[in-house]
Amino acid sequence: MDLSKVLHISAAGMKAQGVRLRVLSENVANADSVARTPDGEPYRRKLVTFANEVNKELGINQVKIDQIEPDPSEFGQEYRPGHPAANEEGYIQTPNVNSLIEMSDMREAQRSYEANLKVIESSRTMLSRTIDLLR
Structure with missing residues (x-):
């Protein structure tokens, strides 16, 4: 596989996980947010x-992120008269956020x-060494 394709695949994975980390952080930050x-x-x-996305340009x-949707599970209850x-x-x-799971x-x-x-770093190293060999 072409190393530039590897870079695109890894960059897409990093972007998706970055969004996931942002959403998880939001969940943790709001674990005590009641009405x-x-x-x-x-x-x-x-x-x-x-979701899997086909990049037709690169083949x-x-x-990619398919959806960010609300969790349909039940809310908790706490006695606070x-x-x-x-x-x-x-x-x-109470919110349906379990901090341990998050x-x-x-x-x-x-x-x-x-x-x-790490894949991106390794690919860059291989590209640099290939260029060095061609000199």
């Missing part, structure tokens, strides 16, 4: 889905990003 009123909703976790398959968002029974809805996903995305970066 302000009893009929409001707290922060809803976001999920990133990937390669590369990853004095809170402005509490219902008649004293419960508030941090695990973040570590996975970071490792994928770093792997793509």
Whole structure:
């Protein structure tokens, strides 16, 4: 495979994982964001889905972000009778964000990003050595 194609594939992977890291960071930052009123909703976790995209110009398959969509799972509940968002029974809805899961996903995305970066660095090194040999 042409090394320039490898660079494009890895760059697309880094871009996708960068977006994923941003969304995961947003989820972690809002893990405690509850509604302000009893009929409001707290922060809803976001999920990133990937898709395969064919780059017809280069003739390669590369990853792209397909969607960033809200997680349909149920909100949690916590008993806080004095809170402005509490219902008649004293419960508030809490975000459907589990910080442990978000941090695990973040570590996975970071490792994928770093792997793509390593591929780019290795490809650049091979290109430089090839140019040196041709001199």
